[in-house]
Amino acid sequence: MKIRTLHALTALGLALAGTGSASAAISWNLTGGGSETGALANGNTRSYTASGNALTVSAWSNTKNSSTAADAYIQNAYLASYSGGLGVTNRDGASGGGDTYEGTIAQTSVPGHTLDNSLRYDSMLFDFGAGKSFQLKSVTVGWWQTDSDLTILAYTGTGTPTFTGSSASQGYSSLLGSGWSVVKSSTGTTGTAHYANAANGGVAQSSNAAGYKPLPVNELNISARYWLVGALNTLVQALPSGASVGAGNDYVKIAGVGGDFKGVPEPGGFMLLGVALAGLVVHRRRA
Numbered sequence: 001m002k003i004r005t006l007h008a009l010t011a012l013g014l015a016l017a018g019t020g021s022a023s024a025a026i027s028w029n030l031t032g033g034g035s036e037t038g039a040l041a042n043g044n045t046r047s048y049t050a051s052g053n054a055l056t057v058s059a060w061s062n063t064k065n066s067s068t069a070a071d072a073y074i075q076n077a078y079l080a081s082y083s084g085g086l087g088v089t090n091r092d093g094a095s096g097g098g099d100t101y102e103g104t105i106a107q108t109s110v111p112g113h114t115l116d117n118s119l120r121y122d123s124m125l126f127d128f129g130a131g132k133s134f135q136l137k138s139v140t141v142g143w144w145q146t147d148s149d150l151t152i153l154a155y156t157g158t159g160t161p162t163f164t165g166s167s168a169s170q171g172y173s174s175l176l177g178s179g180w181s182v183v184k185s186s187t188g189t190t191g192t193a194h195y196a197n198a199a200n201g202g203v204a205q206s207s208n209a210a211g212y213k214p215l216p217v218n219e220l221n222i223s224a225r226y227w228l229v230g231a232l233n234t235l236v237q238a239l240p241s242g243a244s245v246g247a248g249n250d251y252v253k254i255a256g257v258g259g260d261f262k263g264v265p266e267p268g269g270f271m272l273l274g275v276a277l278a279g280l281v282v283h284r285r286r287a
Contacts, residue, residue, distance in 0.1 A: 026051050027258035031142060031209050033081040040105055042091065043076035053261065056127045060163065060228075061090035061120045062172055062235070069120050070235065073171050074163040077122065078105045080113055083207040084143025085253030087113045088122040111145045111251035116231050121172060123151075123230030124254060125161070133223040133262045136183070138214035141199040142255030143207060148199035149190070149232035149250045152217055153180040154224040161226055172235035180228065182237070185219040189244040193237040196245045198252065212255050223262040229254060 028050045034057075038044035045058045057079060064075035077090040093102030093112065099119045101112030115122045128134035141148050155161050157179015163170040170178065182192035190196050200213040230236075231250040239247060 025260055026053055027256055028055050029256050030086050031255050042078050044079055046079055054129055058125045059088040060123045060125055063091040063120055073169045082253055085255035087253045088115050089113050090120050090122055092120045114251040114253055116251045117248050121233045123228050126227040128225055132225055135223040135260045135262050136218050136227050137259035139217050139229060140212050140214045140256035141252045142212050143253040144199045145205055145251040146249040148197055148252045149245050150195045150198040151193050151230045151233040151236050152183055153228045154183050154222045155179055155226035156181045156224055172233055175236055183218040183220050183222050187240055191237045191240055194232055
């Protein structure tokens with residue numbers, strides 16, 4: 001009987017250890033403001049928590065060292081929160097770059113405060129935490145206008161993304177050669193970096209979160225700490241011949257993201273495993 005009990009406890013411990021890295025799907029609702037650092041300044045971040053897991057989001061746009069988007073470097077921008085989701089206000093309007101709708105952090109006009117590709121290319125960097133590897137499975141577009149095409153990349157390089165350094169000089173066109181990877185399995189009519197009509201049938205210019213529809217992404221099932229989501233960006237990857245989408249006029253706010261952590265044991269798994277191991281110790285002492 002003691003041997004059977006020992007075998008049973010051992011099997012339980014091994015089973016729990018083997019399933020500890022599995023995790024349930026997690027979704028972050030980004031229609032609230034989150035916890036902001038660097039309020040009302042370029043380079044701010046917003047942090048969100050879901051099921052005990054933290055997500056930090058920042059804004060970026062190619063506004064550095066050039067008056068044209070094609071050869072400008074990526075620079076931090078302001079990440080704003082709206083009822084329709086997160087949007088970006090870049091430095092183009094404030095510096096007289098030509099986008100009259102972009103405005104400034106304190107004052108923008110619709111649709112300038114969205115994640116857009118009007119004159120400049122806006123992006124959001126999603127950081128799922130040090131030592132974490134997240135398999136992004138869905139992106140939810142909230143409020144949108146005109147069109148809702150997105151460019152999505154996963155950082156599969158080492159360290160931190162190059163463009164995040166204070167003195168970095170990197171443009172979007174070099175990302176795919178600098179540790180960033182596409183996450184689509186086939187080119188289709190948009191290319192492997194782009195997703196067309198990401199609003200997924202959601203009503204345009206709506207602040208009704210109940211009507212937002214998550215878009216399945218990442219067919220290659222890539223896992224990474226950092227993810228970059230932006231308005232359709234042809235500097236990252238040119239559209240294929242005969243593409244069915246246009247290269248501009250995408251104005252969106254991101255209302256949510258979802259997916260799974262990979263290779264990181266859940267706290268519950270650790271607890272159950274500890275109980276099993278404790279049982280083994282007690283049993284051996286009694287024997």
